Amino acid sequence: MNQILIVEDEIRLAAFLQKGLRKKGYITTVVEDGQQAVEMASSKQFNLMLLDLGLPVKDGLTVLQELRNQGKKLPIIIMTARSDEREKTEAIAYGADDYLTKPFPFQDLLSRIEEYLCLVTG
Template identity: 65%
Template sequence: MTQILIVEDEVRLAAFVEKGLRKNGFTTIVAVDGEQAIFMAESSDFDLLLLDLGLPIIDGLTVLRELRSRGEKRPIIIVTANNDERDKAAALAAGANDYITKPFSFNDLLTRVRAQLGQ
C-alpha cells in the first residue's frame, strides 16, 4: 500500500488531506513541524511527501534542502499558502517535484500525487 507523509502544522488541513488520501486507498502519516518531518522521513517507509513551507521549528524549504542533501529521492510536493514565484522557483530548484498553493481542490492535489507516483 502506498504511504504518504503529510507535513502540515494546520491540524484541520492535515486531517482533511489525510481523510481524502485514505478514502483513495493511501496510507498516511502526519508530521506537524520540520524537525519531526526530517526524523519521520528518515525512519518511515513512505512513497511521497507532502510538505508545507510555513512550519514551526524548521521551515519547509530547509526540510526540503536537508532531505535532498541526505540523498532523499522520493517525490516531494510542496503544499503552501505562499504563491510567490521566487519561493516556488527556490523550492523547485531545491528539489521539489511539484508545488501547489492553498487553497486547492482535493482533486487537484490527488491528481498531482498520482502523477508523481506514476499511477
C-alpha cells in the same frame, strides 16, 4: 500500499488531507513540524511527501534541503499559502517535484499524487 507523509501544522487541513487520501486507499502519517518531518522521512519508507513551507521548528525549505542532501529521492509536493514566484522557483531548485498554492482543489492534489506515484512505482 503507498505511504504518504503529510507535513502540515494546520490541524484541520492535515485531517482533511488524511481523510481524503485514506478514502483513496493511501496509508498516511501526519507530522506538524519540520524537525519531525526530517526524522520521519529519514527513518521510515514513504512513497511521497506533502510538505507545507510555513512550519514550526524547521521551515519547509530547510526540510526539503536536508532530505535532498541526505539523498532522499521520494517525490515532494509543496503545499503552501505562499504564492511568491521567487519562493516557488527556490523550492523547485532545492528539489521539490511540484508546488501547489493553497487553497487548491483536492482533486488537483490527488491527480498530482497519482502522477508522481506512477513515475516512482512504474
